[in-house]
Amino acid sequence: xxxxxxxxxxxxxxxxxxxxxxxxxxxxxxxxxxxxxxxxxxxxxxxxxxxxxxxxxxxxxxxxxxxxxxxxxxxxxxxxxxxxxxxxxxxxxxxxxxxxxxxxxxxxxxxxxxxxxxxxxxxxxxxxxxxxxxxxxxxxxxxxxxxxxxxxxxxxxxxxxxxxxxxxxxxxxxxxxxxxxxxxxxxxxxxxxxxxxxxxxxxxxxxxxxxxxxxxxxxxxxxxxxxxxxxxxxxxxxxxxxxxxxxxxxxxxxxxxxxxxxxxxxxxxxxxxxxxxxxxxxxxxxxxxxxxxxxxxxxxxxxxxxxxxxxxxxxxxxxxxxxxxxxxxxxxxxxxxxxxxxxxxxxxxxxxxxxxxxxxxxxxxxxxxxxxxxxxxxxxxxxxxxxxxxxxxxxxxxxxxxxxxxxxxxxxxxxxxxxxxxxxxxxxxxxxxxxxxxxxxxxxxxxxxxxxxxxxxxxxxxxxxxxxxxxxxxxxxxxxxxxxxxxxxxxxxxxxxxxxxxxxxxxxxxxxxxxxxxxxxxxxxxxxxxxxxxxxxxxxxxxxxxxxxxxxxxxxxxxxxxxxxxxxxxxxxxxxxxxxxxxxxxxxxxxxxxxxxxxxxxxxxxxxxxxxxxxxxxxxxxxxxxxxxxxxxxxxxxxxxxxxxxxxxxxxxxxxxxxxxxxxxxxxxxxxxxxxxxxxxxxxxxxxxxxxxxxxxxxxxxxxxxxxxxxxxxxxxxxxxxxxxxxxxxxxxxxxxxxxxxxxxxxxxxxxxxxxxxxxxxxxxxx
Amino acid sequence: xxxxxxxxxxxxxxxxxxxxxxxxxxxxxxxxxxxxxxxxxxxxxxxxxxxxxxxxxxxxxxxxxxxxxxxxxxxxxxxxxxxxxxxxxxxxxxxxxxxxxxxxxxxxxxxxxxxxxxxxxxxxxxxxxxxxxxxxxxxxxxxxxxxxxxxxxxxxxx
Numbered sequence: 063x064x065x066x067x068x069x070x071x072x073x074x075x076x077x078x079x080x081x082x083x084x085x086x087x088x089x090x091x092x093x094x095x096x097x098x099x100x101x102x103x104x105x106x107x108x109x110x111x112x113x114x115x116x117x118x119x120x121x122x123x124x125x126x127x128x129x130x131x132x133x134x135x136x137x138x139x140x141x142x143x144x145x146x147x148x149x150x151x152x153x154x155x156x157x158x159x160x161x162x163x164x165x166x167x168x169x170x171x172x173x174x175x176x177x178x179x180x181x182x183x184x185x186x187x188x189x190x191x192x193x194x195x196x197x198x199x200x201x202x203x204x205x206x207x208x209x210x211x212x213x214x215x216x217x218x219x220x221x222x223x224x225x226x227x228x229x230x231x232x233x234x235x236x237x238x239x240x241x242x243x244x245x246x247x248x249x250x251x252x253x254x255x256x257x258x259x260x261x262x263x264x265x266x267x268x269x270x271x272x273x274x275x276x277x278x279x280x281x282x283x284x285x286x287x288x289x290x291x292x293x294x295x296x297x298x299x300x301x302x303x304x305x306x307x308x309x310x311x312x313x314x315x316x317x318x319x320x321x322x323x324x325x326x327x328x329x330x331x332x333x334x335x336x337x338x339x340x341x342x343x344x345x346x347x348x349x350x351x352x353x354x355x356x357x358x359x360x361x362x363x364x365x366x367x368x369x370x371x372x373x374x375x376x377x378x379x380x381x382x383x384x385x386x387x388x389x390x391x392x393x394x395x396x397x398x399x400x401x402x403x404x405x406x407x408x409x410x411x412x413x414x415x416x417x418x419x420x421x422x423x424x425x426x427x428x429x430x431x432x433x434x435x436x437x438x439x440x441x442x443x444x445x446x447x448x449x450x451x452x453x454x455x456x457x458x459x460x461x462x463x464x465x466x467x468x469x470x471x472x473x474x475x476x477x478x479x480x481x482x483x484x485x486x487x488x489x490x491x492x493x494x495x496x497x498x499x500x501x502x503x504x505x506x507x508x509x510x511x512x513x514x515x516x517x518x519x520x521x522x523x524x525x526x527x528x529x530x531x532x533x534x535x536x537x538x539x540x541x542x543x544x545x546x547x548x549x550x551x552x553x554x555x556x557x558x559x560x561x562x563x564x565x566x567x568x569x570x571x572x573x574x575x576x577x578x579x580x581x582x583x584x585x586x587x588x589x590x591x592x593x594x595x596x597x598x599x600x601x602x603x604x605x606x607x608x609x610x611x612x613x614x615x616x617x618x619x620x621x622x623x624x625x626x627x628x629x630x631x632x633x634x635x636x637x638x639x640x641x642x643x644x645x646x647x648x649x650x651x652x653x654x655x656x657x658x659x660x661x662x663x664x665x666x667x668x669x670x671x672x673x674x675x676x677x678x679x680x681x682x683x684x685x686x687x688x689x690x691x692x693x694x695x696x697x698x699x700x701x702x703x704x705x706x707x708x709x710x711x712x713x714x715x716x717x718x719x720x721x722x723x724x725x726x727x728x729x730x731x732x733x734x735x736x737x738x739x740x741x742x743x744x745x746x747x748x749x750x751x752x753x754x755x756x757x758x759x760x761x762x763x764x765x766x767x768x769x770x771x772x773x774x775x776x777x778x779x780x781x782x783x784x785x786x787x788x789x790x791x792x793x794x795x796x797x798x799x800x801x802x803x804x805x806x807x808x809x810x811x812x813x814x815x816x817x818x819x820x821x822x823x824x825x826x827x828x829x
Numbered sequence: 830x831x832x833x834x835x836x837x838x839x840x841x842x843x844x845x846x847x848x849x850x851x852x853x854x855x856x857x858x859x860x861x862x863x864x865x866x867x868x869x870x871x872x873x874x875x876x877x878x879x880x881x882x883x884x885x886x887x888x889x890x891x892x893x894x895x896x897x898x899x900x901x902x903x904x905x906x907x908x909x910x911x912x913x914x915x916x917x918x919x920x921x922x923x924x925x926x927x928x929x930x931x932x933x934x935x936x937x938x939x940x941x942x943x944x945x946x947x948x949x950x951x952x953x954x955x956x957x958x959x960x961x962x963x964x965x966x967x968x969x970x971x972x973x974x975x976x977x978x979x980x981x982x983x984x985x986x987x
Contacts, residue, residue, distance in 0.1 A: 087923035090931035093866015093906035100865035328932025360871040551929035712926035723969030747875035
């Protein structure tokens with residue numbers, strides 16, 4: 063890892079805040095890096111999944127006999143190969159999981175609940191035979207009525223997915239089953255009293271479509287189980303300890319029997335925090351007594367892996383003439399897919415989190431529908447509720463004739479603000495991002511014909527959690543750093559930089575790897591924008607342990623008390639009154655005496671990283687709307703966000719830019735299209751169109767740094783917030799350009815054209 | 830059915846392999862020749878992760894049957910660096926942080942190299958349209974486009 067560019071002149075650090083090359087860069091530009099599907103075991107079989115062709119069907123019987131008899135088929139599994147699980151919700155990072163549902167999602171039991179739901183799986187000597195075998199499996203389905211839309215699923219008389227689902231959080235408890243898994247509510251103050259103080263009240267309803275994380279690498283794994291039950295799984299995942307936990311639970315095996323090795327991961331965005339193929343591959347491998355490799359096709363990724371919720375949101379906000387918001391209400395209906403557990407709770411919690419408000423009420427509903435179970439997607443739940451809130455705030459600012467940045471400044475949450483969802487904020491950067499937006503040249507640049515400008519802010523919590531890191535001093539004085547949070551976007555570079563900063567050793571003297579589940583204690587996954595925060599905190603602690611131990615060894619050699627020795631500028635030296643008594647010892651020299659002074663030197667941090675802090679952002683977006691086709695093009699974009707501290711600014715900027723691109727896709731193009739039978743019509747990148755290079759402009763970034771006092775370098779976590787503001791920023795820009803407000807995503811050309819034509823007929827369109 | 834015997838040149842080396850009729854060039858590069866730098870993202874020609882050159886022409890290797898590759902000269906990501914020296918595009922991708930997860934990177938590099946061979950001085954718009962067949966979900970393309978423009982400038986000696 064060579065350091066070349068030092069272009070953060072304000073940095074008080076030698077490494078942190080600079081832009082060195084990432085340690086895994088060469089492997090990734092030469093094709094050497096091994097991703098999920100790039101690994102093979104000798105003697106491996108090919109595993110394939112039979113999936114339900116129906117959106118909702120009872121499974122009367124499955125006959126696998128003919129498939130099992132096909133030469134080359136080595137194992138066939140169905141739900142009968144997995145023990146049923148009791149119903150209990152367990153916190154899993156930013157989402158909740160229920161193993162009763164997980165076991166049913168990886169393999170349908172009583173019913174198929176969405177098109178693409180796994181029914182059976184086979185392992186065969188090659189892909190052709192495996193596919194033939196799938197055709198030989200006979201499934202007796204009783205096709206049932208289905209429901210795709212979230213509002214329809216909530217109506218009385220809608221087809222019921224789970225006969226034992228009664229809405230939780232409602233008093234008195236309902237007596238009839240429903241698709242509404244849960245109702246939740248957050249209240250601060252008294253909204254009815256607040257609305258009485260309002261000079262203007264705006265109430266709007268919004269709909270957003272489910273959108274897929276769209277990682278370019280499909281799910282993939284290879285599993286091997288020995289005759290004595292020791293299993294190895296090579297997998298692309300955001301959290302291999304999570305994969306281990308889920309697989310052990312679903313298969314009823316001891317955790318120690320399963321070793322999970324995380325490959326390089328080709329994008330996740332929350333979508334690789336759950337298991338799909340892994341338990342199937344293990345069950346097949348055990349049954350076949352051969353390693354089994356499974357790789358999803360892109361079509362399977364779309365039909366059967368988690369997008370985020372589609373939703374219906376109602377927002378009502380009241381404000382005084384001076385722009386101060388006096389009451390705010392929201393009702394969120396999020397579809398969870400086939401099993402309970404949409405991100406409606408975080409969506410409700412962050413709906414108004416950027417603002418300092420007295421009277422807030424947010425109600426949320428978690429609703430099941432006949433679609434794939436949703437998975438986390440970058441700030442799960444936040445982009446949906448905040449799209450609605452940021453759109454209404456913009457409309458109110460417009461009505462009151464207040465600059466939209468000024469409107470937000472008058473209501474911005476600050477240190478000490480009590481959020482509607484509970485906590486009082488520490489230092490947060492909402493005001494700083496708004497001030498930076500106001501000062502940015504983008505905000506003042508004149509627009510051209512058919513163009514409009516929008517602004518929107520966004521909030522995300524960020525999390526810490528269980529983390530283990532080891533740092534070994536090697537016999538030549540170099541260091542080996544092992545972390546357990548998969549590196550999706552430059553984590554190894556950031557960890558290496560923090561360790562180098564602590565130890566004051568060159569970056570290329572530290573090699574970072576992501577360890578497997580046998581090499582470290584438990585690590586929660588890479589998600590919740592936690593990896594740089596948590597593994598960074600653990601890395602710093604491990605480095606400090608190494609320095610302390612190095613001092614101890616030198617003290618022993620010099621026959622000085624331990625506190626008479628210090629680690630400074632990359633060397634151990636006598637301190638205080640003893641300063642200068644001995645020549646400083648470099649880490650190389652310390653390594654040389656390690657054996658005779660007590661053995662190997664290493665730091666091992668095992669922490670539950672506390673003190674994660676929210677990251678706030680404000681985005682400015684310019685669009686140009688084609689008056690003849692309704693096509694919206696983003697022509698300029700600036701993302702301003704509080705990073706706390708940017709360890710490697712290039713990869714922080716990359717998070718901002720990537721989140722913006724995904725948000726623009728969500729705003730303008732991306733949606734799932736179902737036919738009347740509940741079958742997905744666009745399970746591929748041709749028709750589910752994510753933004754391509756020619757759709758986007760350069761994406762400007764401004765890194766604001768309001769350090770997080772709970773992290774040794776001030777890190778907040780930056781990965782998720784960037785996807786929160788774009789939908790409203792784009793919608794507000796479109797409103798500014800056209801005079802028409804869009805409350806339904808995506809703002810695709812036919813929808814925009816239709817709305818423009820309607821507005822033109824009433825003389826209400828600007829173009 | 831009997832397998833097909835295919836001989837071709839990959840990154841300058843003569844290769845031969847046996848394949849089924851329905852196997853794609855991508856399948857054979859990865860599974861028969863062990864060249865896993867070329868990635869499969871969609872198998873429908875929509876994501877560009879499997880980009881290679883065949884007789885100098887940029888193609889999605891998932892859309893070409895392996896039997897069609899007989900007698901051709903194929904270029905993959907593994908052949909872009911010259912010995913220990915990275916191609917300027919490879920260096921610029923690292924320098925500009927033009928990759929995050931890295932799964933799309935081989936396809937982008939093969940496609941960008943192909944662009945610069947045809948057009949050594951592309952505009953930003955030309956770069957964006959030439960690379961519109963390569964999906965990246967991490968970067969928003971900003972740093973990729975900058976890396977390609979910077980590599981082009983360096984290669985022109987500008």
